[in-house]
Amino acid sequence: MVPKNQVFVFVMHIPINPGGVTAAVALLLGVVGIWLLIRIRSGLRGTTLTAAWAWAMVAWVCLVGCEIVIGVCHQLELSIVDNHWRYLAAMGLFLPTLAQVGAKRRHLVAWQLLMLAFWSALSVPVLEIWFLDSAGRSDPGWIWGCFLGLLMIAGLLNNLATRFGPAALCLAIAQGLMVYPYLPWASAPVTTGGALLSMGVLLLGMGMVAFRSQARSEIVRPENQAWLDFRDQFGSFWALRVMQRVNDAAVRYDWGLWLGWDGFHQVEIVGSDPEFRDEVRQGLVACLRKLLGDFVDQEWLDARLPKCDPKKNGMEDLEA
Structure with missing residues (x-):
């Protein structure tokens, strides 16, 4: 050799x-x-x-x-x-x-x-x-x-x-x-x-x-798509920081999920109440929009995430 x-x-x-x-x-x-x-x-x-x-x-x-x-x-x-x-x-x-x-x-x-x-x-x-x-x-x-x-x-x-x-x-x-x-x-x-x-x-x-394909998969949830696009474009340094802040918020607000390198995972049974599931989803979207907003504009977010409930508050301390 x-x-x-x-x-x-x-x-x-x-x-x-x-x-x-x-x-x-x-x-x-x-x-x-x-x-x-x-x-x-x-x-x-x-x-x-x-x-x-x-x-x-x-x-x-x-x-x-x-x-x-x-x-x-x-x-x-x-x-x-x-x-x-x-x-x-x-x-x-x-x-x-x-x-x-x-x-x-x-x-x-x-x-x-x-x-x-x-x-x-x-x-x-x-x-x-x-x-x-x-x-x-x-x-x-x-x-x-x-x-x-x-x-x-x-x-x-x-x-x-x-x-x-x-x-x-x-x-x-x-x-x-x-x-x-x-x-x-x-x-x-x-x-x-x-x-x-x-x-x-x-x-x-x-x-x-x-020439890498930018096509989005219909199977991927919007939250995962936004996370994966951010992770790939901004690299591990900022991805790990955002991951930490999202998981902190998940624990604080009892969302029953956590963010891993490949996307979001449910860690406990959160019940079948549609109102509760919608509340978790609204909180997650608000969290992602706030954290990623330091790196991307609203058009980028709107192309990947649903609109956020303007009444969803209490996340002022979330920063990447």
Whole structure:
């Protein structure tokens, strides 16, 4: 069996010379990726994830633009330090998943400013070389490499258990290909072949999201449909928080049910009284509308949940 380290070394040394041809290939991949991202954008309508989508577009344009610039510079025989530019582009790949964590409406604007600061902080190893007139390859050290590895794992875990798990895996692989030289066990730089491969993996992931069926099943109850759509779009971090608040409310108001990862489950016999069942349903809908309202607009909620009884009160303290 070939050691994993040798596989990475082989990938990093794919013999593709940067130049006009590779710049053209990068441009072609870039156009396809932009088209896929525009297609994905329609599925995020009515949610606060449009900010994360915008960061994904920025990251993709930076990655593609980096390879185009490198290819053109090599074609014109202009001096350029490839690994510096690729490092900056690679840091952009962490932005979409970080923006997903900050998707709560009331914190949305402040979080975008924090994203800019975080991107700047991630870029410090290269910025130091540029502005302090240092020389050589950027080498942030093994502690910084471990930090980048943890960011990759955290982003992957946040979405792996959702229906977009395969796309999250593609993103993690692309991140690994681009930041491999800065990980503690690195032994090879990223070449043009490795960068183009990471772009291809990202395209595969974007295609999985863009062409995944959004059809709703008539068998799924509206409460479950709203929960599953929220869970898949916003990831495990916010899904677990909402799950906790819903289950707290279920205990407090004696609804006789609980929310699991796959939807709502009844835990006790709640009786056959239609009025009681309707009261539980009204309470559950009110709870979901209040909690999810921090992330989606009314049109998104109305498309998945029945109207809430305006007389249903007593849930002012429910927050995600």
